Amino acid sequence: MREWQSQAHVKHYCKYHIVFVSKYRRESIYGTLRKGIGGILRELCRQQGVELFEGYAMKAHIHMLLMIPPKFSVANTVGFLKEKSAIRIFRDYLQVRRNFPGRHFWARGYCVSTVGLDEQMIREYIKNQEREEKRQERMRLAGL
Numbered sequence: 001m002r003e004w005q006s007q008a009h010v011k012h013y014c015k016y017h018i019v020f021v022s023k024y025r026r027e028s029i030y031g032t033l034r035k036g037i038g039g040i041l042r043e044l045c046r047q048q049g050v051e052l053f054e055g056y057a058m059k060a061h062i063h064m065l066l067m068i069p070p071k072f073s074v075a076n077t078v079g080f081l082k083e084k085s086a087i088r089i090f091r092d093y094l095q096v097r098r099n100f101p102g103r104h105f106w107a108r109g110y111c112v113s114t115v116g117l118d119e120q121m122i123r124e125y126i127k128n129q130e131r132e133e134k135r136q137e138r139m140r141l142a143g144l
Contacts, residue, residue, distance in 0.1 A: 005051075010070060015053070015115040017122050018064045018074075020082060021107045027059035028105075033093045037062070040088045044081050048072065054126045058133070063126045065115065074112055082106040 004011050022028050029037060034057045045052040045066065054065035068077050086105035115122050125132075 015067050017113045020110040021061040023104050025060045
């Protein structure tokens with residue numbers, strides 16, 4: 001059953017599957033950063049009033065299932081998440097104490113799709129992303 005959200009004069013069900021990648025698709029999301037990035041993104045979503053339903057960090061990209069209130073644009077929300085998470089990543093995990101211009105952790109773009117009747121399928125896709133990627137890699141190496 002869908003859980004509709006309410007605001008002053010709006011009822012909404014606006015869920016989005018969002019993917020963004022690290023700069024140059026470097027495989028830089030691993031170890032303690034991979035574990036900590038979930039907490040960073042959850043905290044940033046809470047600050048914005050955005051619900052994070054599912055999330056998974058791969059080596060070079062992040063998958064998230066978000067419910068973004070209609071008063072926020074998807075572009076502004078993703079921009080906020082990428083900007084603030086990059087600052088926290090540099091400060092907390094990469095031991096960079098000052099924010100120099102030109103320091104970027106995320107690539108410029110992102111991928112977004114609306115989630116309607118396919119919500120359960122999207123949730124399963126996000127959960128099983130790493131397993132599917134390994135399966136495809138094995139098939140590629142086997143020459144199939």
